[in-house]
Structure formats: C-alpha cells, structure tokens
Amino acid sequence: MTDKLTLIPLGGMGEIGKNMYVFQYKDDIIVVDAGLKFPEDEMYGIDYVIPNITYLVENQKKVKAIFLTHGHEDHIGALPYVLRQLNVPVYGTRLTLGLLKVKLDEFNIAANLKEIRAGDETNIGGFIIKAIHVNHSIPDCVGFAIKSPIGTIYHSGDFKIDQTPVDGRVTDYYALTQLGNNGVLAFLSDSTNAHRLGYTKSEREVGKTFDEIFARTTGRIILASFASNIHRIQQVFDTALRFKRKVAVVGRSMVNNVKISTELGYLTYPETAYVEIEEINRLSADKVVIITTGSQGEPLSGLTRMASGSHPRISIVPGDTVIFSSTPVPGNEKLVSKVIDGLSKAGANVIYQGIADVHVSGHASREELKLMINMVKPRFMIPFHGEFRHQTAFAQLAEQMGYEENAILCVKNGDVVEFTADSARVTSKVTSGSVLVDGIGVGDVGNVVLRDRQQLAADGVLVAAVTIDRANRKILAGPDLISRGFVYVRESESLLKEATQQVTATLTKAIQESTEWSSLRSAMRESLANFLYEKTRRRPVILPVILELNKD
Numbered sequence: 207m208t209d210k211l212t213l214i215p216l217g218g219m220g221e222i223g224k225n226m227y228v229f230q231y232k233d234d235i236i237v238v239d240a241g242l243k244f245p246e247d248e249m250y251g252i253d254y255v256i257p258n259i260t261y262l263v264e265n266q267k268k269v270k271a272i273f274l275t276h277g278h279e280d281h282i283g284a285l286p287y288v289l290r291q292l293n294v295p296v297y298g299t300r301l302t303l304g305l306l307k308v309k310l311d312e313f314n315i316a317a318n319l320k321e322i323r324a325g326d327e328t329n330i331g332g333f334i335i336k337a338i339h340v341n342h343s344i345p346d347c348v349g350f351a352i353k354s355p356i357g358t359i360y361h362s363g364d365f366k367i368d369q370t371p372v373d374g375r376v377t378d379y380y381a382l383t384q385l386g387n388n389g390v391l392a393f394l395s396d397s398t399n400a401h402r403l404g405y406t407k408s409e410r411e412v413g414k415t416f417d418e419i420f421a422r423t424t425g426r427i428i429l430a431s432f433a434s435n436i437h438r439i440q441q442v443f444d445t446a447l448r449f450k451r452k453v454a455v456v457g458r459s460m461v462n463n464v465k466i467s468t469e470l471g472y473l474t475y476p477e478t479a480y481v482e483i484e485e486i487n488r489l490s491a492d493k494v495v496i497i498t499t500g501s502q503g504e505p506l507s508g509l510t511r512m513a514s515g516s517h518p519r520i521s522i523v524p525g526d527t528v529i530f531s532s533t534p535v536p537g538n539e540k541l542v543s544k545v546i547d548g549l550s551k552a553g554a555n556v557i558y559q560g561i562a563d564v565h566v567s568g569h570a571s572r573e574e575l576k577l578m579i580n581m582v583k584p585r586f587m588i589p590f591h592g593e594f595r596h597q598t599a600f601a602q603l604a605e606q607m608g609y610e611e612n613a614i615l616c617v618k619n620g621d622v623v624e625f626t627a628d629s630a631r632v633t634s635k636v637t638s639g640s641v642l643v644d645g646i647g648v649g650d651v652g653n654v655v656l657r658d659r660q661q662l663a664a665d666g667v668l669v670a671a672v673t674i675d676r677a678n679r680k681i682l683a684g685p686d687l688i689s690r691g692f693v694y695v696r697e698s699e700s701l702l703k704e705a706t707q708q709v710t711a712t713l714t715k716a717i718q719e720s721t722e723w724s725s726l727r728s729a730m731r732e733s734l735a736n737f738l739y740e741k742t743r744r745r746p747v748i749l750p751v752i753l754e755l756n757k758d
C-alpha cells in the first residue's frame with residue numbers, strides 16, 4: 207500500500223457553517239475547526255446544528271489535536287460538545303482561545319488550550335502545521351499549511367485580502383509565496399464570495415463612512431454589528447473619539463467580546479472614551495454612541511427590543527440615528543426588515559448597507575481568490591465554506607485561470623479525499639451530517655421529532671380522548687376532542703361535532719373487530735385524519751388517547 211494523506215470534511219462543504227476538516231496521515235489525525243451552524247427556519251426549536259463526529263469518536267486514539275483558524279461561531283461553536291467526547295489539545299491564536307475560553311467556562315469544560323502565533327510551526331505525529339496570518343472580519347485569524355510526507359495542504363481559513371487592515375497586520379504574503387515555491391499539493395479555499403466580482407473592500411472603508419455619518423449627526427448614534435467584529439468596534443471607538451462622543455455597549459455577547467478584546471489588547475481606547483450604559487442619560491444626545499447586538503434582527507437582542515419599545519434602558523426617540531453595520535445573513539432578511547421598520551416608526555433615521563457603505567465582507571472576492579491561487583500555486587483545489595453554487599463558482603474561476611477541470615474537487619461532507627504525491631480523488635464516505643442541539647439535549651431531536659414539530663407548527667394538534675370497557679366492547683365516555691392551533695373551537699363547533707360522530711362510529715365498529723390498543727388507536731387516527739382533511743384540507747397531529755375502565 208502506498209502512503210496516503212486523507213482529508214475528510216465533516217462540515218462546511220455545501221454549506222456555510224459547522225466547519226470541521228479532518229486530516230489523516232497513517233495513525234495521526236488532526237482536525238481544523240469545530241464550528242456550529244444556526245438552524246434553518248423549519249427546524250423548530252433547534253438552537254444549533256453541529257457536525258456529526260462519529261468518525262472521530264470511532265478513531266479517538268488517533269486524534270491528536272484540534273487547530274482553530276479563528277474565533278467565529280461557525281469555527282469554534284461546536285467545541286463545547288466535541289470536547290466532551292474527545293479529550294485533545296486545542297491550538298489557536300490568543301484572541302481565538304480567549305473567545306473559546308468564555309464559551310467553555312459557560313459549559314464548565316476544562317480544556318487543554320495551547321496558544322500559537324502566526325508563523326509558528328507545530329509538530330504533531332507525521333504533521334508539521336504552520337499558522338499563516340490572514341485578514342478576515344475578526345482579528346488574529348490564520349490559515350494552516352499542513353505539511354506531511356505526502357505533500358503540503360494549505361487550508362485558507364476564512365480570509366480576504368485587505369491592504370489596509372485596521373490593526374495594520376496584512377496577510378502574510380511572504381509566507382504564502384514561500385509555501386507556493388516549495389510546492390503545495392492542495393489548496394482548501396474559502397469560497398463564500400467566489401461569485402462576487404472584483405475585490406472585497408477594505409475594512410477601513412467602513413471607517414470613512416462612519417466619519418461622514420458622525421460629522422452630520424447631532425442626535426444619538428446607535429450602531430449594531432456582529433459582536434466578534436472587533437475591528438469594526440475599534441473604528442466606532444476611534445470615530446467616536448474624534449467627534450467627542452462616548453461609547454456605551456449593550457447586549458451580552460457585545461459586552462463580553464468588548465471586555466475580552468480589551469483585556470487581551472485587541473481593542474484599544476482611552477478609558478474616558480467609554481461610558482456605562484446607566485450613565486448615558488447624563489450626557490447630551492450628541493455625546494453618545496451605543497454599540498449593540500441585534501444586527502441580524504435576533505428576537506431577544508438589544509436592538510430588536512429597542513425597535514419594539516421593550517428595551518429596559520433605551521427607548522428610541524426621534525433624532526436617533528441607527529446604523530446597521532452588517533448585512534443580513536441569508537435567512538435573516540425578514541427579521542432585519544422588521545427591526546428597521548420598528549426603528550423607523552419610532553422616529554429613528556436608519557442607515558444600512560445599500561443606503562451607505564456601512565459594511566464590508568470578511569471574505570475574498572474573485573480577484574482576491576485568484577491572487578491567493580497565484581501565490582499558493584497548488585496542484586489541486588478544494589473549495590469549502592460555501593454552498594454548492596459557491597463551490598461551483600470557485601471551480602469555474604480556477605478553470606478560467608487555466609487549471610484542468612479535474613484539478614478542482616467540489617466535495618461533500620463525509621467524502622474521504624485521498625491524496626498521493628500526485629493525485630487526489632474521493633475514494634469512500636464516512637458517517638457525517640447534522641446533530642441538532644435543543645436546550646441541553648444534543649442529538650436527541652432527530653427527524654421524527656422535527657417532522658412532528660413541523661406538523662404541529664403548520665396545522666396544530668387534535669387530541670381525541672375516549673374511555674372504553676374492553677371486556678364488553680363498549681364506549682363508556684367520549685370521544686372528546688381537544689385541539690390547539692388547529693381550529694378555534696368556539697367557531698368550529700359543528701365541525702368538531704361531526705368529527706366526534708365520525709370517530710364514534712368508527713370506534714364502535716372497530717371495537718367489535720378487535721380490542722387491541724394499537725388497532726383501535728390507528729382506527730381513530732385514520733378516521734379523524736381523513737375526515738378533517740376532507741373538510742379543512744389541514745393535517746393536524748392527531749393524538750388518540752384511550753382509557754380503560756373495569757380493568758379486571
């Protein structure tokens with residue numbers, strides 16, 4: 207058997223979220239990232255979706271370490287769950303580990319966290335892993351050059367190419383070109399913006415827009431952004447300082463992130479630039495900036511509550527200016543529009559992307575991807591961090607650059623990609639998929655429960671309760687129909703009366719044929735389902751409840 211290097215994505219392929227990439231050489235496995243994904247609309251009641259890590263649990267002894275590219279939820283959010291099953295060291299940069307630590311403390315998990323810096327090389331089994339600094343929408347982000355005897359794979363992390371980053375730390379072009387010159391077998395690339403022409407704008411452009419807005423605004427300024435976008439928050443502090451405003455922070459994740467990044471030195475401002483939220487009413491409106499969570503219209507967030515007039519401390523008044531320094535993540539558009547409406551009705555001047563350049567993406571557009579490919583000069587390419595259309599757009603881009611079609615692999619979660627020194631192909635598949643987290647339950651909600659929740663949400667529930675005398679094959683009481691979310695009982699008396707007659711008739715007949723619980727129950731369910739569908743074209747969840755009297 208020839209030596210092989212394998213890559214198995216357990217999440218992040220064909221989707222934006224729950225990134226997790228497994229690299230294996232002989233008996234050594236290292237994992238890059240362990241992220242979560244937010245549930246889709248039809249996943250009622252689900253808090254998070256995390257990758258299925260059956261493969262790693264089955265190969266536990268081989269798993270040597272987890273490496274983190276950066277501190278976003280879609281890269282670190284599954285760790286509290288993953289570390290319960292895998293006791294391995296976690297490597298990451300200072301800010302990434304700082305953000306992770308808060309999360310692990312909440313879950314009461316002690317982990318072996320190992321800090322690395324961009325430029326560091328770490329030896330693990332047959333691997334040497336080199337961290338390379340890249341720009342993104344959170345500081346301290348790295349890509350990983352994963353070197354093995356078979357060849358080097360470069361995992362890009364999430365990246366953009368920003369020539370004027372807020373902290374002055376540009377992507378490490380030297381390390382990347384050096385890597386390219388030494389030969390890269392495969393390049394795993396962020397493909398989020400593979401469909402966008404040109405270059406993604408520099409983070410600093412947003413600062414210029416802030417300047418313009420602050421210059422012409424005399425009332426309060428309230429700004430919502432992702433809590434992890436530390437450079438955005440830095441620019442708010444910088445601009446506020448220039449315009450002699452003080453900054454207050456609201457929203458749990460915003461308060462936490464500002465605290466940690468300030469402690470770790472990623473966010474810098476003079477103490478006088480900050481004001482406690484309780485103190486803002488002592489300042490005049492033109493001296494205040496409030497940074498808040500809620501840029502995605504999240505129902506319980508600070509901004510959403512301000513928009514609905516239910517925030518305990520901040521009421522929107524005419525003259526307020528609200529800036530959405532973000533764009534809605536696909537799926538959140540409606541929530542965000544609702545919040546914008548609420549704020550506007552309360553009299554605020556609302557500024558969002560499209561009206562002004564108040565947001566830039568953290569992901570590379572087509573020209574940046576090309577630049578990266580030209581630096582890294584890989585033999586093979588695998589686009590990740592994208593839905594299938596993004597992966598395809600990446601493949602087309604690479605082909606336009608002269609790469610052969612078979613040099614680009616658009617793979618799926620669970621695919622086993624085998625590399626030799628001069629080949630790459632998908633050879634098999636391992637267990638992968640989604641594990642749903644609901645409250646403290648991990649994985650106990652599966653497709654059956656979800657289908658019930660979807661049906662309950664769509665058409666409600668109808669309970670049919672009946673008491674029978676099994677020995678004498680008689681109905682003693684009922685059936686009584688009770689419904690929630692199906693029809694309004696007071697206005698549907700005749701429908702329910704008819705339904706009762708229907709199920710009584712069915713049951714009277716069925717009980718003569720059999721007194722088995724299961725057959726009685728299914729007779730009731732079927733008769734009600736058919737009748738109600740015929741009358742209403744609805745399919746409520748039907749729960750037959752049979753009680754027995756005179757039991758021995």
Ligand SMILES: [Zn+2]
Nearest residue numbers: 276278342364
């Ligand atoms: Zn990210």
Ligand SMILES: [Zn+2]
Nearest residue numbers: 278280281364
């Ligand atoms: Zn990401």
